Amino acid sequence: MSRSRKNLGNGGEGSSRNERLNEDSDFNHEIVQLTKSMSAPHNRLSQDVPGKGRRLPVSPVKMLVGREGNYSGRGRFSSGDCCHVLSRYLPIYGPSVVDRMASGAYVSQFSKDGSLFVAGFQDSHIRIYNVDSGWRVQKDIRARSLRWTITDTCLSPDTRFLVYSSITPVVHIVDVGSATTESLANVTEIHEGLEFSSNASDYEDYSFGIFSVKFSTDGRELVAGCNNDSIYVYDLEAKRLSLCIPAHESDVNAVCFADETGHLIYSGSDDSLCKVWDRRCFVTKGKPAGVLTGHLEGITFIDSRGDGRYLISNGKDQAIKLWDIRKMSSNVNYKPKPRLYDWDYRWMEYPQRARNLKHPDDLSLTTYKGHTVLRTLIRCYFSPAHSTGQKYIYTGSTDSFVYIYDLVSGARVARLRFHEAPVRDCNWHPYYPMIVSSSWDGVVANWEFPGNGDIPKPKRTRRRSLVIY
Template identity: 70%
Template sequence: MSRSRKSVRQCSLDDGGGIVGRAAASGEGLPEIGVVTKLRTRPHKLFSPRKSEKFLSPVKMLVGREGNYTGRAKFTSSDRCHLSSRYLPVKGPSVIDRMDSCAYVSQFSADGTLFVAGFQDSDIKIYSVDNDWKVKKNIRARSLRWTITDTSLSPDQRFLVYSSMSPVVHIVDTGSSMTESVANVTEIHEGLDFSGHDDDDHDDYSFGIFSVKFSTDGRELVAASSDDSIYVYDLAANKLNVRIPAHRSDVNTVCFADEAGHVLYSGSDDHLCKVWDRRCLGTVGKESGVLTGHLEGITFIDSRGDGKYLISNGKDQTIRLWDIRKMSSNIRGITMPRHVEWDYRWMEYPSHLRNRKHPNDQSLATYRGHRVLRTLIRCYFSPSYSTGQKYIYTGSADAHIYVYDLVTGALVAKLKFHDQIVRDCSWHPFSPMLGSSSWDGVIANWELSETKRFHCP
């Protein structure tokens, strides 16, 4: 493990104002989510600052808690979010690991005790966050094609699945005593065939899996694939449960809308976000709704977890915020022309396309500033526990990490350290800590700093 690399983060102290940034956020549907976000991050009325005060001092809130001003003798969840959302993980970073291979995946476990990183050369490392980031398990993948495209930990953290550009997803027992898990040498990595074949007499590379997720009960896997489909795999029965011909191009991302697991969101290179109710698939066999607004393919979707709101990263260099209650029952309006002269895998986004608008844009807000090029860069809501999901954040092809205010669209932080594309990053679910993975092979950990002290150009 190396911690010797000097940080090149270019945040500087200002005179006490908030972090200054510029991003474009627009839309008429923001008032409701703005109110919800404010309620989740507003301090108790007896702590509320005077009109002349821009910020409520943490010291005043602590004094009020100790004096039991509210009659609760403790902070409420919104009190806690009000305090902690002022402190962003922008300090550092420290280098957790450095590999001679592009890092594609970086994710904290649901309880924050583990951190998973996936690399192009077949390595998947699971770090013990509370044990000085020591490697708990080093997994050497099986039947890898091109790269590790995604990983997912089961809800009980006993198993990990990993995918690549193959229809076979593999599952590993993370609770075993083996630190070095080499596929089918030191441990069995069971293959789950999403193509539906029961034998080996088929083309292993007939399609690839871009995204794979455990259901909240750990009984199923949902996957997005390069054959324009969504797959649901029944782990208990050890068989493919359903294939949904979902889009007209690669499905790059899929996720569950909430803990119930009935509703799915998907995003594709056909520019569309779609909503699927699994309870209706047997009778209707089509999407419940469509969300239009992106002008290029969608690389990633993250759900707010409330069954209403989601964000998506797009190759049109934007993140968009959506409310599924505004979705259409089918594809509306004009199909935007494809720009065949532009390929995001090796070309910069043309400047003359940046100001285009979809004639039937249903998104609530648009966030600009980061770059989505060369790979399926991911974006997320900030944690509910510590920030009230006040922010959204994303990796970027310019090697930085961007943090936007959900409601105002302001760029509140721009983290500079990596030398190459930051494909994935993950905010700790409870602590002010953020892990990032980059094509420079570095896994980095960003830590706490008070937001109002920093100015990020």
């Protein structure tokens, strides 16, 4: 099928067995009410506006009538009203091509305010695009000390700095606000190296690498997950490590701060466990506050809802799981049971016999299936709070699609089809109905909802030869 092939799967397919919530779960959890309160219109708008009442969704016309009649008693739309309208207009059309490179794209990331977008590629390129200026390349970074690929990038909350990591013990930091467009490491611009080990031999032998790195909300710290089974916290003001935790029994593929306080850290590992770390009561080194069991295979990515309670994780067992840390186990010495089959996700299909297995101690709230997680660390996210009330979760997939699921019903509401290789990462604009996906086919693509007239359109570029790894 040509590059203009259809992008949207049949939303009704989301009712299939592999794409629904666990049938044995009613999912009458607090997060359901939180999601509805953030993304539903004022109850009087759905009940009292003339016409067929008590039916959702309420049409924009009826909502405007309700606002003019001051049905809410506020004389304006609430944030829930706005999300109710915006969340219905999914960014599923297009796409237009932002960029094409001759190597696989590994990272997609909007800045916190949505003005910048970062894409990291395997050939050591990192490009920062100015979204507000028609996707102009604001910074073209050539990374240093690269081993295999860029594993992660992260913009500081104030968008002044970018950090990038590879399979080395060093995280490099770049000044995004400088006037230099071509940022060649330590030639046209300094890429300061932040050392995540006190052992000199680690740097000589590359004895460990960093898979995940994230800024704290205040921009003063970095947390990193490494393939030496450890978590590191780096103090940017003091320019030194402030914490090293031997956290898991296998590679730590994903880490993030749970909320704005920076007290809680989430981690996910190839040992199939998510762990919660509370720095306020970190008395015994290496002991988490709790463990979240439920995945049958390693965890590729985690994303926090930002409230210090809920997170989602993507797993090599081909599933996303939703967690409430208040349900975590206090059995911090839990040992995952060895699997009864031989499987390597880097080159094998997931065994058919394992697809319907369930973890005997599953603590997750629910599970979402339909996408595939093979060959690389596929990422997943909550949709933005501002425009959707976080009522969706979305993920890349090895089968070259982007999947969007309804958080509450578990239905697959969209499947975006365009790429020709695994989609490792994708990111939803924090304010506009826009998703940008990055794939191993070297293409960074922009999906929108028709009518985003105020959003600059990316320029279509000529197809170049692609190298797929």
